[in-house]
Amino acid sequence: MASAQDPDTAANAPSATSAPRGLSRRSVLGAGAAGTLALGLFPTASRATPKARPNVLIVVADDWGYPHAGAYADPAALTPVFDRVAGEGALFTHAFAAAPSCTPSRNAILTGQAPHRLEAGANLWSSLPARFASYPDLLEKTGYRVGKTQKAYGPGSLDERPRDPAGPDFADFGQFLQEQPADVPFAFWLGSADPHRPYDPALGEASDIDSAAVDVPPYLPDTPEVREDIVNYLAEVQRFDRRLDDALALIEDRGLADNTIVVVTSDNGWPWPRAKATVYDAGTRVPLAIRWPGHVAPGTVVDRLTVLSDLAPTFLEAAGIEIPADFTGQSLIPTLTESAPPRDFVVLERERHARSREPNLAYPARAVRTADWLYIRNYFPERWPAGDPDLSASQGVFSDIDAGPTKTQLIDRRQQPGFVTPFRLATGKRGAEELYDLRTDPHSLADLADDPKYAAVKAHLAGKLLAWQRHTGDLRAANPRDRFWDNVPYYGPSDVT
Ligand SMILES: [Ca+2]
Structure with missing residues (x-):
């Protein structure tokens, strides 16, 4: 058994071994420049009130890999809305899906756990035993209204659970918001089928994406067919980005943007040979941007190693809820609001x-x-x-x-x-x-x-x-x-x- 004295292990260990949170943690670590900016703004668990609890909107692409966004200087990707979210909040340069496959990666996002701790849930097309609580379940117990649209959990069987662990299904985010009471916080999962295969070549042809500009990585043959395939993928990324724009407009029109954490990411790397379904970066490294007005300074760039199982404890801490001791993910709030120490590794x-x-x-x-x-x-x-x-x-x-x-x-x-x-x-x-x-x-x-x-x-x-x-x-x-x-x-x- 690893000991708490082993800093390499503690770097990616369950949250039970991590430093105290909130002000006590800030005092332990000291507040750097970013910490000074954020000091007093973050509602710690002891100070949070129901009205202060932030909404959580997570927008999850399917098979969108790093670095296929304008914010990462990809030469061909057109993602102005993702780039805006990153610019108004934090852009993560070293974010990784816990697994390079839909079901286990989504399970890790939902539960804050490494996939191997989720029994069958480490496989694609599996099941997720009911004893593994999801962050929407935990938020709902404290008064949040939760919901999802399109792909959230899965693919897999829900026979072992009362519902999708992301929450009840809605036709779209707009419908969910129409029924949203004024003084109740929400957590919504906006799923997308983009840019999962198969692709429609007409979408690529209609886009402004230049096949001569696309970056063909060295593990692929550089042929016109491969370039066209990449253009068609990037066209779906662009469509995902437009959908993100629609979602942001919904919260901005309702005056909710200032108290909503917006997370934009993907469940695994891009669907190419030696990419998706491998543990190389092409299978696991994903785009990630987090906007939280008043808490995350615009233009923040996070190079720290991050794994998407960190999101569930982040949402719980933001809501003032105690993070279950057995989570392997670590809250990103210290990273987002102050200078967190480097993380040695992710698994x-x-x-x-x-x-x-x-x-x-x-x-x-x-x-x-x-x-x-x-x-x-x-x-x-x-x-x-x-x-x-x-x-x-x-x-x-x-x-x-x-x-x-x-x-x-x-x-x-x-x-x-x-x-x-x-x-x-x-x-x-x-x-x-x-x-x-x-x-x-x-x-x-x-x-x-x-x-x-x-x-x-x-x-x-x-x-x-x-x-x-x-x-x-x-x-x-x-x-x-x-x-x-x-x-x-x-x-x-x-x-x-
Ligand atoms: Ca996927």
């Missing part, structure tokens, strides 16, 4: 994504992401990381990669120059450990795990991971090749990725 993970390996096996992995390094443990390296290559035609191949023009071309031309390496990077088997120096290799292309020069770094990061796993009750700490997630029910169709 990212995956279990079963699509139905991709007969007989419906997972590809379990855990990753330690520091500012400079990415260390990965693959617990079943004999399995195919992107899915079996030899399934029947009806089920497709490499089914952890979403179907689309890039995947089709990559497979069709896999033996041609320019495609061999991207195909291997996307589909080839991986070692039991991987190690990447992100300072020189931001796309994690050159695995250093077997290089003796890096043995000490690898051992150091492996130690951090194991300590954190023990601290958070990950069954893979004691039994790395446990079969639990291979065997839990899968509720999705067999041919969906």
Whole structure:
């Protein structure tokens, strides 16, 4: 068991071990320039009153990856509304989904927990046992009105719960607000299907996005077809951004903007080979902006490592509610309102994504992401990381990669120059450990795990991971090749990725 004396472990440990909150924490840490700005503005748990409690609006894209926004200087993405939210609040440059897959990532956002603590909920198309409370459930108990529209929890079965853990469903945010009482705070989840595949080429053609300007990362072949595929993705990102504009207009027209925390993010990285459903940055690193007038200084840029399980405790603390001691996420309020100490690492993970390996096996992995390094443990390296290559035609191949023009071309031309390496990077088997120096290799292309020069770094990061796993009750700490997630029910169709 890790001890509280171990700063590396405490950096990403359950909130029970973190410093006291509110004014006591501020006095412990001292108030820097940002803290001075915020001092006295944040309603601490002891001072919050029902009327002061902020509304919470989270707007969640589906498969929108970092750095595909204007605020991150992407050369082709057009996201003026996201950029505005970030400029009026905080832009996070190192935010990570807890898992590179819809269901476990959304579960982590909703519960404040690392996916491995959520039993079946670490898998795609799974279930979430009722004993895991969501932040909307906890807010509702203290008087918040909660609701959601479109994709929130899931995909998966809700048979074990009374309703979606994000709250009751509404046709849209406008309908929800029409019924909103004046003196009651709300928490709303605005889900979107953008920019999840499949794409409509007409949307891309109608956009102003320049295919010559798009950034094709080095793990993909740079072809006209891939560029067009990226344009079509960015067109859906742009559509998501317009929808965000509509939501902001609704709260601004009603005079609610000043007391509403607006969070804009995504559930996992973009749906490309060696991206979504991997624990490389392309699968886990996501856009994140948080606007909270009067609490977060405009133009704040947060480089601190952040994981989306941090959002639930953030919302609870903002509402003046005690954060459950077993949350692995950490409230972002100290980061947003004062100078929080650096976080040494975050842990990212995956279990079963699509139905991709007969007989419906997972590809379990855990990753330690520091500012400079990415260390990965693959617990079943004999399995195919992107899915079996030899399934029947009806089920497709490499089914952890979403179907689309890039995947089709990559497979069709896999033996041609320019495609061999991207195909291997996307589909080839991986070692039991991987190690990447992100300072020189931001796309994690050159695995250093077997290089003796890096043995000490690898051992150091492996130690951090194991300590954190023990601290958070990950069954893979004691039994790395446990079969639990291979065997839990899968509720999705067999041919969906
Ligand atoms: Ca997703």
